[in-house]
Amino acid sequence: MSFDEIIDRRGSHCVKWDMMETLYGVSPQDGISMWVADMEFRPPGCVQDALQAMLDHGIYGYFGDDSAYKGAIIWWMQNRHGWTVEPDWIFSTHGLVNGTAMCLDAFTREGDGIVLFTPIYHAFAKVIRASNRDLVQCEMPIVEGQYVLDFDAWDAQMQGHEKMLILCSPHNPGGRVWTRQELESVAEFAKRHDLLIVSDEIHADLLMPGQAHLPMARIEGIADRLIMMTAGTKTFNIAGAHVGNVIIADEGLRARFGARMLALGLSPNSFGLHMITAAYSPEGAAWVDDLCAYLAENARVFDAGINAIPGLRSMPLQSTYLAWVDFSGTGMTREEFTARVEQEAKIATNHGPTFGKGGDSFLRFNIAAPRSVVEDAVARMQQAFGDLQ
Numbered sequence: 001m002s003f004d005e006i007i008d009r010r011g012s013h014c015v016k017w018d019m020m021e022t023l024y025g026v027s028p029q030d031g032i033s034m035w036v037a038d039m040e041f042r043p044p045g046c047v048q049d050a051l052q053a054m055l056d057h058g059i060y061g062y063f064g065d066d067s068a069y070k071g072a073i074i075w076w077m078q079n080r081h082g083w084t085v086e087p088d089w090i091f092s093t094h095g096l097v098n099g100t101a102m103c104l105d106a107f108t109r110e111g112d113g114i115v116l117f118t119p120i121y122h123a124f125a126k127v128i129r130a131s132n133r134d135l136v137q138c139e140m141p142i143v144e145g146q147y148v149l150d151f152d153a154w155d156a157q158m159q160g161h162e163k164m165l166i167l168c169s170p171h172n173p174g175g176r177v178w179t180r181q182e183l184e185s186v187a188e189f190a191k192r193h194d195l196l197i198v199s200d201e202i203h204a205d206l207l208m209p210g211q212a213h214l215p216m217a218r219i220e221g222i223a224d225r226l227i228m229m230t231a232g233t234k235t236f237n238i239a240g241a242h243v244g245n246v247i248i249a250d251e252g253l254r255a256r257f258g259a260r261m262l263a264l265g266l267s268p269n270s271f272g273l274h275m276i277t278a279a280y281s282p283e284g285a286a287w288v289d290d291l292c293a294y295l296a297e298n299a300r301v302f303d304a305g306i307n308a309i310p311g312l313r314s315m316p317l318q319s320t321y322l323a324w325v326d327f328s329g330t331g332m333t334r335e336e337f338t339a340r341v342e343q344e345a346k347i348a349t350n351h352g353p354t355f356g357k358g359g360d361s362f363l364r365f366n367i368a369a370p371r372s373v374v375e376d377a378v379a380r381m382q383q384a385f386g387d388l389q
């Protein structure tokens with residue numbers, strides 16, 4: 001398959017294109033949609049074939065026997081991330097936003113503090129607030145153009161009611177792949193403040209050349225406070241399948257989580273399970289390697305074009321396909337630069353403030369699109385900010 005193919009998604013009930021005008025005032029007729037984190041690519045043949053086999057069979061009943069599904073996850077985690085998972089550690093949820101909500105529900109109470117390193121994926125804050133937990137935002141400083149962790153400041157910020165830390169690893173937005181040393185300091189921070197760690201690793205497969213993701217589960221001494229969340233939906237562009245995994249090694253935490261799953265009557269969606277079982281395979285792995293190479297070149301093209309505009313700075317990506325662009329150097333207000341991007345360049349992006357403290361001067365551009373679309377976006381941006389040249 002070619003990642004260069006332009007596939008028209010307009011009118012297909014996809015939020016990315018069919019809601020861009022309502023939300024950002026950018027028409028899908030002549031605009032480019034670069035917000036929501038899904039890709040403009042079809043998934044690999046093995047995933048399409050699995051779905052086609054379901055269609056050919058034509059009966060869509062309840063799912064049973066998840067041994068192949070769990071086997072595929074175990075194979076993937078071992079082969080791609082060097083992490084050994086046991087079958088009974090795996091719970092299947094309706095994606096990782098649902099997984100996050102389930103973790104809040106199972107392990108915390110109203111009023112508990114939930115720590116986030118911001119700016120961070122916006123849905124975490126949404127579910128934290130909606131479930132009446134206290135959102136504790138620990139703002140990450142930028143050092144040499146990239147986000148870093150600042151535990152001295154954050155130790156002083158803790159008030160004692162914090163019960164959980166939701167880590168985004170790799171980090172969205174900003175695209176950091178955390179190092180072993182950084183993850184070890186996260187573990188120490190969690191121990192010092194007696195926090196459970198929920199590690200959302202949905203972007204773990206989307207790595208730039210030379211990067212290696214280290215699952216939090218491979219950090220020693222935290223299994224009794226760790227809940228892992230993984231998914232193949234970003235990796236294979238099947239987010240609409242709404243399937244994710246909450247993986248818990250600790251027996252006590254597992255029992256609590258399992259009890260809430262039972263109480264809420266949750267059971268998996270067969271379409272998602274069939275697709276992930278097919279995706280976590282050697283064919284799926286080869287496709288991901290090709291995808292990552294394509295995304296790396298997209299990132300190079302995008303960053304070169306954006307960084308050539310005085311005052312704009314695209315954070316170098318170590319992972320994800322989400323370019324995080326800082327407009328603070330333009331001296332413009334947020335309203336001014338956003339208006340230029342939306343009304344002049346006609347590009348729909350995610351607005352920085354949605355990602356929490358530290359996001360104000362940023363917009364997030366999704367570059368998982370055919371190269372020609374990324375080039376078009378860069379040209380539009382250069383035109384819209386042409387007076388800065």
Ligand SMILES: Cc1ncc(COP(=O)(O)O)c(C=O)c1O
Pocket residue numbers: 037094095096097098121168172200202203231233239242243244
């Ligand atoms: C860090 C992170 N977690 C979770 C999600 C969404 O997960 P799901 O579609 O499984 O609910 C996203 C989507 O962008 C994300 O970036």
